[in-house]
Structure formats: structure tokens, C-alpha cells
Amino acid sequence: MELIGAIWRKSTRSGNGECVEVADNLTGVVGVRDSKDPTGPILTFTPQTWRTFIAHTKRH
Template sequence: MSEFHFEKSSYSEPNGECVEVARNIPRLVAVRDSKQSEGPVFMVASASWALFLAHVRQP
């Protein structure tokens, strides 16, 4: 499997409490804690990630 290319959100706080997301693998999104770059990675289907984002963006 290809290596994940994680990116931090532009909304990240300066205190470092945020997650990083990798979307460079087809049909998969990987999420990890930015403070634990060698720690566990949560993986979810791209379609499920899109539904999650749509839900959290609702007012």
C-alpha cells in the first residue's frame, strides 16, 4: 500500500490539538492525532468520510 500523505486542517489551533487527514489512497481516508504521528491511524471509506463531513457542517 502507498504511504499516507497527512495534512493538518487550516482550522488547527496553535496548541497542536487537532487531527491530520490523508486522502491520497483511493476509496480510503486515514485520520490520526497530530501529536502522535507514529501512533494509531483510523481508516474509513471515502464515502463514509464525506457523509460525516456533511453532517458536522450542518448548522
């Protein structure tokens, strides 16, 4: 899936630059990809699913 207009960002805690990138600037979809393989596969989530994942991750 190609996400036209996606603005990819990495965590500020990414020390060596090898991590996941997130594009959350699009309507109705959040993209996640491997920063080492930007032309590789992209996982997509609904914004609500992504918010739930982030909230759960922050609690644990």
C-alpha cells in the same frame, strides 16, 4: 495500519497545531490520526463514509 503514500494534512483552523490529521489522497481509504502522535493508531474510513461524516459535521 500503515498507509503507504499517505499525505497527511491538518485543518487550516488548527491554531496550536494539536488536532487530527487526514490523509485523503489514497484510493479507497481515508486515514485519520492524532497530530500529537503521528506513529500512533490510525482510523480508516471509506471515502463515502468520510464524505457523509464531513457533510453531517458541516450542518451541525
